[in-house]
Amino acid sequence: MPDRSIDWLRWLFYLMAGVPLVVWIFFVRDRVLRLVAVVGLTIFIQDSFAGRRYFWAFSLGPSLIGAYLALLSQVFEQRRLPNVGAYGLLWGGLLFAGAVSIIAGSIGTPFLQVHVKAFQFCWLEGFVFFLYGTMALAKPEQVRSFFKWMVVFGIGIALSHFFVAATGYRFRGSSAAVATDVYYGGVLDNGNSLGSYYVLGIPTTLALAVTRSTSQQMRLVCYGALILMTGSLMLTGSRGGLLFTIVTLGLLPTVTGARVGRLAIAGFLGAIFAVGGWMVISTFLGSPLQQVLEIAKEEGTETSRFANFLAYFKIMLDHPLGNGMAPEAMGRAARLHGVFMTSAHNIYLDVGTQTGFVGLGLFVAMMLSLLLRTRRASRLADDPIARESLGYLFLGLAGLLLVGFFQPILASSNKLNNIFWLLAGLSLGATNQVFAARRAVSARPSYTPAEAPALHAHAPRA
Numbered sequence: 237m238p239d240r241s242i243d244w245l246r247w248l249f250y251l252m253a254g255v256p257l258v259v260w261i262f263f264v265r266d267r268v269l270r271l272v273a274v275v276g277l278t279i280f281i282q283d284s285f286a287g288r289r290y291f292w293a294f295s296l297g298p299s300l301i302g303a304y305l306a307l308l309s310q311v312f313e314q315r316r317l318p319n320v321g322a323y324g325l326l327w328g329g330l331l332f333a334g335a336v337s338i339i340a341g342s343i344g345t346p347f348l349q350v351h352v353k354a355f356q357f358c359w360l361e362g363f364v365f366f367l368y369g370t371m372a373l374a375k376p377e378q379v380r381s382f383f384k385w386m387v388v389f390g391i392g393i394a395l396s397h398f399f400v401a402a403t404g405y406r407f408r409g410s411s412a413a414v415a416t417d418v419y420y421g422g423v424l425d426n427g428n429s430l431g432s433y434y435v436l437g438i439p440t441t442l443a444l445a446v447t448r449s450t451s452q453q454m455r456l457v458c459y460g461a462l463i464l465m466t467g468s469l470m471l472t473g474s475r476g477g478l479l480f481t482i483v484t485l486g487l488l489p490t491v492t493g494a495r496v497g498r499l500a501i502a503g504f505l506g507a508i509f510a511v512g513g514w515m516v517i518s519t520f521l522g523s524p525l526q527q528v529l530e531i532a533k534e535e536g537t538e539t540s541r542f543a544n545f546l547a548y549f550k551i552m553l554d555h556p557l558g559n560g561m562a563p564e565a566m567g568r569a570a571r572l573h574g575v576f577m578t579s580a581h582n583i584y585l586d587v588g589t590q591t592g593f594v595g596l597g598l599f600v601a602m603m604l605s606l607l608l609r610t611r612r613a614s615r616l617a618d619d620p621i622a623r624e625s626l627g628y629l630f631l632g633l634a635g636l637l638l639v640g641f642f643q644p645i646l647a648s649s650n651k652l653n654n655i656f657w658l659l660a661g662l663s664l665g666a667t668n669q670v671f672a673a674r675r676a677v678s679a680r681p682s683y684t685p686a687e688a689p690a691l692h693a694h695a696p697r698a
Contacts, residue, residue, distance in 0.1 A: 241408055241643055242600070250263050256282065256328040256336045257276060257277050257302065258277070258301055258302055258305060259274045260273050260471065261273045261274060261302050261306050261309065261675055261688075262305045262306075262308075262309055267310075267372060267373055267374060267378055268373065268378050268381045268382055268385070270309065270372070271306070271372045271373065271382055271673065272300045272382070273302065273306075274299070274303055274306050274368070274485075274658075274660070275385075275386075275389065275655070276300050276389070277301075277302040278299040278302070278303075278651055278655065278657075279389060279392075279393065279423055279424070279651055280392070280423055281299075286325075294525070299361070299650070299651070299654055300361050300364065301632060303361070303364045303365050303368050303654070303658075304364055306368050306372070307364060307367055309373070310371040310372065311371070312370065314371065318367045318370045319370060319668055320366075320367070320370055321668075323605075323606075323664060324538040325393055326598050326601060326602045327363060327366070327602075329594070329595070329598045330359065330591060330595050330598050330599060331359060331360075331363065331604075333557075333558065333591040333594045333595035333598065334355055334358075334359050334558070334561070334591045334595060335355075336557055336558065336589060336592070337555075337557055337558025337559065337560055337561070337590055337591050337592055337595070338351045338352065338355055338558075338560050338561060338664040339590075340555065340557045340558060340559070340560070341555070341558060341559045341560020341561070341562070341565050342356070342560060345560075345565060345568075347562040347564055347565050350561075350563075350564060350565075351560040351561045351562045351564035351565070352561075353561075354560075354561030354562055354563070355561045357650050357653070358561060358590065358646055358653060359651070359655055361653070361657075362646075362653055362656070362657035363657070365444065365654045365655075365657040365658045365661060366507075366657040366658070366660055366661040366664075367661060368658070369657070369658045369659070369660065369661020369662040369663075369664070369665060370661045370662075370664050370665040370668070371665060372658075372661070372662060372665065373662065373665060373666070374669070375669075376617075376619055376621040376622040376624070376666070376669075377621055377625075379625035379626075379628065379629065379662065379666055380444075380449075380621060380624060380625050380628070382662075383440055383444060383625075383628045384444065384454060386437065386440065387441050387444065387454075387457060387458055387461045388440075388457075388461075388462050389436075389437075390434075390438075390441060390464070391457075391460070391461045391464055391465075392423075393422060393423060393424065393430070393433065393437075393465075393468070394461075394464035394465050394467070394468035395464065396422035396423045397422035397423075397468045397471065397472070398422075398464075398467075398468065398471075398517075400422050401471060402519050418637060422468075424651060424652075425651075427472035427473055428472070428474050428476065428477065428581075428643050428644075429468055429637075429643070429651070429652055430468065430469075430472050430474065430477070430480065431472045431474025431476060431481075431643070432474070432476070432477055432636065432639045432640075432643045432645055432652055433475020433652065433655075434465055434468070434469045434472075434477055434481055435477055435480045435481045435484055435635040435636060435638065435639040436631075436632045436633050436635050436636055436655070436659075437465055438462065438465050438466065438469070438481050438484075438485070439481065439484045439485050439487070439488065439631045439632075439635055440628050440632055441458050441461050441462055441465070442458070442462060442485065442488065442505070442629050443488055443491065443627060443628060443631060444458055444597045444628070445458035445459060445462070445505070446488075446505075447624060449620070449621070449624065459505070459509070462505075462509040462513075463509050463512040463513050463516060464513070464516070465513070465551050466509045466510050466512070466513030466514075467512070467513030467514065467516040467517040468513070469481065470513060470514060470517060471517050473622060474643075476639055476641075476642035476643050477639065477643070479642075479672070480635065480638045480639040480641075480642070481635075482633065482636035483638055484631060484638060484639075487630075487631060487634060488690050490629075491614075491627035491630055491631055514517050531676055534573060540575070541581055541582075541642055543574075543575060544570075544575050544580060544581055544582075545580060545582055545585060546573075547570050547573035547574065547575040547580075548570065548580035548582070548585040548586075549585060549588075550573050550590075551566075551569045551570065551573065551589050552570070552585065552588045552589055552592075552593065552596075555569070555589070555592070556592055556593050556596075557592040558588075558589065558590055558591050558592035558595065559589050559590070560590070561590050563578035563579070564578070566578045566579065566589060569589075571646065579644040580644065581642060581643060581644045582640065582641055582642065582643075583637070583640030583643070583644070583645050583646055584596060584599075584640065584641070586644055586646055587599045587646060590634075593614075602660075603633075603660075606633065606660055606663050606664060607630065607633065607634060607637075609663075609664075609667050610626055610630045610633070610663050610667055611630060612628065612667075613626055613666070613667040613670040613671065614626040616629060616671075616674055618673075622666075622669075622670055625666060626663075626666055626667070626670070629659060629662055629663045629666060630663070632659050633656075633659050633660060633663055636652070636655075636656050636659070
């Protein structure tokens with residue numbers, strides 16, 4: 237009998253839309269367009285059949301296929317392997333810590349297959365995206381072009397959210413309870429995941445809008461995107477997304493290097509976009525908005541996050557080598573401490589329970605090093621476009637790390653997980669270019685060719 241749990245119509249849609257993108261990824265020569273196709277696969281196509289197990293425990297989803305083909309294309313074109321330096325050792329330690337955690341967490345449980353599948357989703361796919369990110373773009377102009385495309389993606393994500401809020405349509409087969417949940421996040425499935433994405437999308441779009449080098453046409457597109465994304469963020473009901481979007485916007489002065497007057501204009505525009513977004517959703521999506529407002533009024537500032545954090549910290553103490561990767565194993569351990577969540581809803585506690593204290597230390601070291609490296613490269617860069625592009629990368633990565641204090645970016649959302657590691661790889665690749673350019677300048681002779689004969693004339697004879 238056929239497997240009735242598979243939505244064949246959605247399979248057909250994903251194949252019709254995804255296969256051309258996969259072919260495009262392998263054959264297109266433009267690096268930005270190749271990267272855009274990979275991100276498009278991840279956000280809009282990665283779905284139902286990607287989460288199924290094949291080959292015993294491993295999955296085979298569109299985003300993994302796209303990222304792997306893109307990585308191979310870059311390796312063949314550049315005829316070299318990714319240059320990750322010391323980050324390769326950190327990644328090796330993380331993957332080893334994850335493997336140890338799987339072994340430790342599987343003892344006496346039936347979850348080995350689920351552990352391995354989650355290990356692939358959380359870490360192996362992330363590693364492929366990280367490697368691809370280090371090779372994806374070769375020039376600062378390409379990084380800036382990519383973030384212009386991210387503005388377009390933000391528009392599409394917001395419109396998909398409005399579409400499902402207005403029609404009730406779901407982009408993946410969901411249970412009845414999830415299908416009627418006002419927090420459903422469109423193509424990102426979950427309101428918290430969608431709110432977390434906007435912590436990346438809104439600040440980088442506003443930074444692009446206030447940058448002098450941005451054309452007037454692109455600036456107008458950014459304004460429209462900000463109105464739509466802000467309205468969608470309000471409709472998610474994600475308090476963490478809203479809070480950390482505001483916090484990340486506070487980093488704009490240190491990243492853009494814009495003058496006080498220009499930043500004041502940016503703040504004024506941000507207020508206008510917030511009002512505009514509110515008007516859009518209150519006019520066209522009044523009923524879903526009312527549900528969100530009623531829930532927000534009922535919950536107020538109360539949250540179960542802190543009790544959840546404490547329980548998962550106790551799990552870390554109980555399992556210093558890690559408790560594996562399977563949500564079922566996390567849920568079983570959490571129930572022993574009185575909570576019923578399969579994730580800590582905290583990126584750092586999730587990494588700690590998945591890879592142990594050693595893995596958490598390696599992860600924190602990697603992220604702090606990348607952030608500091610990106611800021612240092614931005615200060616050293618002579619090219620204003622390089623400084624601008626590094627600012628976008630810093631904003632995006634810092635925003636996801638900040639919202640990760642209250643959202644499970646690496647635990648439950650494969651799409652956000654892959655985008656996070658892609659940004660980390662892009663940051664490493666961009667900083668490698670800046671430092672390589674600095675080394676090339678330092679290696680040049682301090683005299684001009686015209687001065688060379690005079691220098692040789694005064695050189696001591698042998």
